[in-house]
Amino acid sequence: MSVPFVPGTTVEVPEIPYKKNVSLPAKKSALIIVDMQNDFVKPGGTLVVDSAQATIKNIQRLSSAARSAGMPVVYTQDTHFEGDREWTIWPEHCRNDSWGWQIIEELAPQRDDLVCQKNRYDGFYGTWLEHFLTNVWHAEHLVITGTVSSICVLHTAASAGLRWFDITIPADGVSAITEFDQAMTLRQVSFLYTGSVVRSVDDLRFV
DSSP: OOOOOOTTSOOOOOOOOOBSSEEEOGGGEEEEEEOOBHHHHSTTOTTOOGGGGGGHHHHHHHHHHHHHTTOOEEEEEEOBOTTOGGGGTSOSOOBTTSTTTSBOGGGOOOTTOEEEEESSSOTTTTSSHHHIIIIISOOOEEEEEEEOIIIIIHHHHHHHHHTTOEEEEEGGGEEOSSHHHHHHHHHHHHHHSSEEEESOGGGEEEO
């Protein structure tokens, strides 16, 4: 039975069912790195997520493992132009071709990586992401990392889930504005979509 929410009460987060030692078939998997751009990650950015810095080395290890296994590595890149309505919701950020728009140096895309510029929270909306995942790589499993957990990561994961991709998110590879947002994201992904939530990128194996 559902219980009505009363403003001012404390909300208890349901237990998140973390899995251990998840193995994924490399030939049917892809890694997605969401919006690890200067405006969200680096000091001086316009919408910095403080916890994003702590995920950089974790994502580096994971992307290295994915490339070594022959998996596609995909970046989403939040991209906006003058007059974009999203700037009425948030301060100006990720203006096309600006410093803040660039993917951080530590995670710079390599030659064979795919970069999908996007204009909304969802990495599938208006991009060529689905085409490459489905028609080129025949991927069935997606590992999703990056920032912001409860916004672009979650919307991208939701869109992938609605397309019946199997989703895995490592908790130490995503970052959120608040602890509640982080927990909510992990709960939603583990509860609603086919896939797994693991505590660490080191709990993943590509075989």
